[in-house]
Amino acid sequence: MHSFPDGASWRTSSYTQQQNCVEVADAPGVTAIRDTKNRERGALLFSSGEWQALVEGAKHDRF
Template sequence: MSINIKGLDVDLSRAVWRKSTRSGPWTDNCVEVAFVDGAIAVRDSKNPEQRALIFTPGEWDAFVGGAKDGEFDL
């Protein structure tokens, strides 16, 4: 099933979900990411059946850049 969001047609049934290699048995705060149809999808690994968040490549790049620069550090 394909959805149209932010001008992208995204078919999440074809998504290959990946969890961070830093995830482990000591935390349950994990997300999974899939790069599919020119979009980036993010979902809660504990509730994969719930709706995923969809980001454009520009939005994803801004997020990753902010994380690398410490923008979200407490």
């Protein structure tokens, strides 16, 4: 796990409603995700290309 820049703007999906599970934040060239219940454990970092591939794969039910 890695830390993400201080002051990052974290967001949750509108689909999670009351059960927020993950938060996402963007910085130049990188996207981070973290567990809302364990924020102190850090975040997983993805390059922009990796993140786009993950999102596209999820949209098209490839997993």
